[in-house]
């Protein structure tokens with residue numbers, strides 16, 4: 001029989017725990033297996049929110065998460081009265097949003113079982129929002145199950161994480177990702193292998209790359225940047241290229257969505273109504289902050305790609321060539337490795353990681369990339 005847990009690639013170690021929790025949840029009581037607060041952590045792309053959503057489905061499905069019934073389907077698309085999936089588009093989750101959520105989930109579950117709240121970005125809770133949430137988690141007997149997702153346990157307030165059961169997802173193996181792309185997404189084996197390798201276990205990214213030619217050609221341009229840093233002028237040019245491509249990629253995916261959202265909102269208010277204009281303005285503000293975040297995420301992805309170039313260079317310099325990520329650039333990587341000192345490769349990888357940290361702290365993207373490219377341009 002099929003199950004919502006089938007899609008969790010490389011996470012066999014937590015599926016057993018979740019299935020036991022689902023079985024125990026049928027008593028309607030809390031127990032050693034079934035608790036009402038969980039934290040799912042794992043590297044980007046490991047599927048922490050997919051795991052949490054699958055668990056939510058299994059908890060409300062009469063067949064323990066069959067993946068095909070109406071409860072399973074509506075839970076996945078946020079259409080189930082007893083399942084809330086909180087996806088954050090902005091940079092933070094504010095206390096007002098949590099208060100509003102708490103009034104929504106204050107009612108008893110409509111089907112008599114559990115109410116489940118999945119919070120995909122618990123790391124973005126402001127401190128006051130986290131404290132409001134904490135009160136709700138501490139309240140006994142509400143029959144609400146909290147499934148929080150975050151990159152690491154450190155991203156969650158200690159007072160909250162101490163009340164949650166923790167599940168750590170793994171980065172799926174290269175082979176596991178390749179198999180999913182071939183079997184689930186019907187991608188040709190050669191392309192699946194390439195996409196899985198350069199995405200380093202990030203399934204969503206791998207699929208995006210394998211099915212999108214313009215994304216692949218952008219990546220190719222980005223991967224050539226380390227080879228074009230012959231002068232400071234070239235370094236500044238490379239930074240500009242990186243930011244331009246990342247912005248373009250982010251905008252392509254958000255423009256269409258923005259328009260649809262505004263249309264929907266206007267429909268809801270009726271064109272020309274007075275309340276509508278204000279709501280549209282609010283929405284546009286939110287869309288702007290989401291766009292900023294998407295550009296940052298996109299630059300971060302490009303920086304991780306460039307890091308794989310230097311990682312491969314270091315592998316060659318240390319004599320380990322069999323685990324090369326960018327096999328399509330083997331000759332260029334080998335040339336670079338033999339004409340640059342090993343110690344500078346390590347400094348360059350560190351420089352990329354510093355730039356990512358700065359970017360996450362909201363420094364101006366172009367300035368950050370310029371400073372980085374200047375450091376990478378050194379021999």
Ligand SMILES: [Zn+2]
Nearest residue numbers: 061066069072
């Ligand atoms: Zn079901």
